[in-house]
Amino acid sequence: MAEAGVNGHCDERKGDVMADRFVWALALLALLCAPLSAAAAERTVVLVMFDGFAPAMADATKTPSLDTIKKEGVWSRHLVPVYPSLSLPNHTSFVTGCWPERHGIVQNGFIDPKLGKLPETADADWVTGCESVWQAAERQGVPSAALNFWNRVSKTKGKLASIANEYKPWAELPSDEAVLTEALGLLKRSDAKRPRLIALYFRGPDHGAHVNGVTSPQALAEVRNADRIVGKLMGVLKALPADREGTLIVGTDHGMMKVDQVINLPRIITRHSIRARDAGDGGSAYLYLDPGESVERVEEALSGYSHAFTVHRTGRYPAPYARLGTSKRLGDLMLVVKPPYYLAGTDSFPSYAYWLGMSWLWSDIFTPDFGGLAVSHGYDSSIEAMHGIFYAWGAGAAKGKEVTRIENIDVHPTVMHLLGLQPGNPVDGKVAADVLAAPEPLPTPAR
């Protein structure tokens, strides 16, 4: 009996324990399910890039939509570009979350030993590694759209997102207005295959600023247009049905700063009888030496221009430039320009300039009196004027917060995190936790 009693007692206790466990299992299940059901709304992320949007531009004109994000979302004056702070390397890092050493887009102009000079009509086949946000999302079963981003299509693989506008030369790409119209249409779709990631590239204030100045009327008109685009996207995201929610991420590739004196690289090459090809311009250029040319001799010859640019041997780059890697695309020597100098390479001058003696008669460095370029970029990423705007608004984004800085390569993992997906493989950036809403506290289980 005693034994039975003990057993009975034990069984009773076992039953209590089982019941307790059952209750706790239910509570745990409820706990696990609570955040799931709370987050059950299907999320769409719209990732926008405006080319060449410096924070100083938004300071100089009215931007009501971006101002709303400052209050309702999160923003920063320091979206820090990868080096060189040029468009193509930064477009590629923005969407892949990788340093140029992995994605291979090391300048707006470079020479690949097999493919030759990067053409204006470059496609995603030039990218040597890493996945764009749309590739990583599609791989994980999430339909995506990529409009006007240069690496949305590959000549060999076709479209890399379910929705991507077709391969075309730069000048023939759809207008910003056409991209906006298509994006608004995609957001209003209600079919099962509608994209949950929509990546949009807009020309932005880049051109107006280059020619006329950072806060010129032309650049500021483009900034107000960008703000209008942001407002339209916010309006449609706000109006999504109750079972859907949206996040808007707005960034840029680089800032802008005033430039004046031109480094005439073709003249310098002639003066020192350097046997090499050159590629790149603005803030940096690469030299690809002819067989037999001495890297030491060229390095020595160019050291006399250290007031305007420094010379670095491939494989020996100092830390700020080390993430360019060591690939053949970097040639033998890199020239790193100090602002306000602007380097003009072989491809920078119109052909008539050669007839006018540009490469043998003009000065090595001169102040142009023909205009054409007021401000530029491409310089060391630690220079604050190279930093660009960043805004995030909507589901999952922090509210009413300014963050000190965000790295360009962190945008990709942050977007993937907001979509509840893994980042591309491989990836160098990390989720920018600063720009995310704090996780909601779990409900206390009922006793």
Ligand SMILES: [Zn+2]
């Ligand atoms: Zn750009």
